[in-house]
Amino acid sequence: MRTARLFAVAFVLALLAATPAGLRAQEPSSAASAPAAQAPGGPAADPSASLGTRTVDASSGLPQRAAPPRTLRDYTHVFVAFAVAWILLFGYVVSLGRRWSAVERELVARA
Amino acid sequence: MESLKGTLRWAYALSALAAASVLATFWMIFFYAPTEREMGIVQRIYYVHVPSAWVAFLAFGIVALCSVGYLWLRDDKLDAVAVAAAELGTVFTTIVLLTGPLWGRIAWGTWWVWEPRLTLTLLLWFIYVGYFMLRGATETPERGKRFAAVLGIVGAVDIPLIHVSVNWFRSQHPQPVVLRPEGPAAAPEIVQTLLMGFLAFTLLFFALLLFRYGLERLRARAEALRVRDELDRPLSTSQGVLR
Numbered sequence: 001m002r003t004a005r006l007f008a009v010a011f012v013l014a015l016l017a018a019t020p021a022g023l024r025a026q027e028p029s030s031a032a033s034a035p036a037a038q039a040p041g042g043p044a045a046d047p048s049a050s051l052g053t054r055t056v057d058a059s060s061g062l063p064q065r066a067a068p069p070r071t072l073r074d075y076t077h078v079f080v081a082f083a084v085a086w087i088l089l090f091g092y093v094v095s096l097g098r099r100w101s102a103v104e105r106e107l108v109a110r111a
Numbered sequence: 112m113e114s115l116k117g118t119l120r121w122a123y124a125l126s127a128l129a130a131a132s133v134l135a136t137f138w139m140i141f142f143y144a145p146t147e148r149e150m151g152i153v154q155r156i157y158y159v160h161v162p163s164a165w166v167a168f169l170a171f172g173i174v175a176l177c178s179v180g181y182l183w184l185r186d187d188k189l190d191a192v193a194v195a196a197a198e199l200g201t202v203f204t205t206i207v208l209l210t211g212p213l214w215g216r217i218a219w220g221t222w223w224v225w226e227p228r229l230t231l232t233l234l235l236w237f238i239y240v241g242y243f244m245l246r247g248a249t250e251t252p253e254r255g256k257r258f259a260a261v262l263g264i265v266g267a268v269d270i271p272l273i274h275v276s277v278n279w280f281r282s283q284h285p286q287p288v289v290l291r292p293e294g295p296a297a298a299p300e301i302v303q304t305l306l307m308g309f310l311a312f313t314l315l316f317f318a319l320l321l322f323r324y325g326l327e328r329l330r331a332r333a334e335a336l337r338v339r340d341e342l343d344r345p346l347s348t349s350q351g352v353l354r
Contacts, residue, residue, distance in 0.1 A: 107336065
């Protein structure tokens, strides 16, 4: 249990250390990033483009909505990816519960 | 044998924290993080794919450390932690290997490419599937534990290779955009959502690890009782014959 506590403390400290540094480092990188290639049917190339950087309206400085996906296939892939991940994890939890009950039954029977 | 009450108390506490952080992560993924401009909505797979990969690497790192400890000290508790972590690592690697192609199909136009990072990740999955096959394929459980511990250590060598493969080889897989020395190249909302995903998946991993460790300890108890019963049986039979 001591190891688990150490892991928990180390992880929280690492997160606390990484978050502000990450956000500080973000400020110059989004301003200095190169223009992105224009996607077919998407918005015009924007100097703020980087992974996930919002399109910013130059006049107001407010973030605008990103370009909508061109087909519904993207949504299907996102849905399937999330469904697969959570079904797998849920299945694992169920399997763990079943194995636990089986061992407990055996222990009761042998005790 | 020690009580599992403490382990279970921690497991339930971590499960509650994990459930809360998973809900928060979901909210951030779908309502807080912006839609990536070039890849669009499909980039949101990133928030499951990358934390799953992190947890898988963490799990296999724990397997390697506990395996070294087991080979050195021959403590069954270390072997129990290693088995639990290996099983969870395999589950999370499976998630990585299933969500990656779903993203790649849209981003690259293909489900799978035999490029270094993907191939090494698949190799990692096979190594740890082999870990379980090896445990069950030996004459005695002790030998199985020993062999599996060696494989657990050797398999972990693949983890740094996967991490550096995008820099060492020509790779189609994207370079790191958040976990890089110069700082993240992504929007703050994306970085925050990803960090929340890391937290949620890590809490979930440790909660499941404790439950799985508890199961392994219970199995050891059941095995001890089984052996005791086996030893008692011939004696009672012979007593019956003598009567």
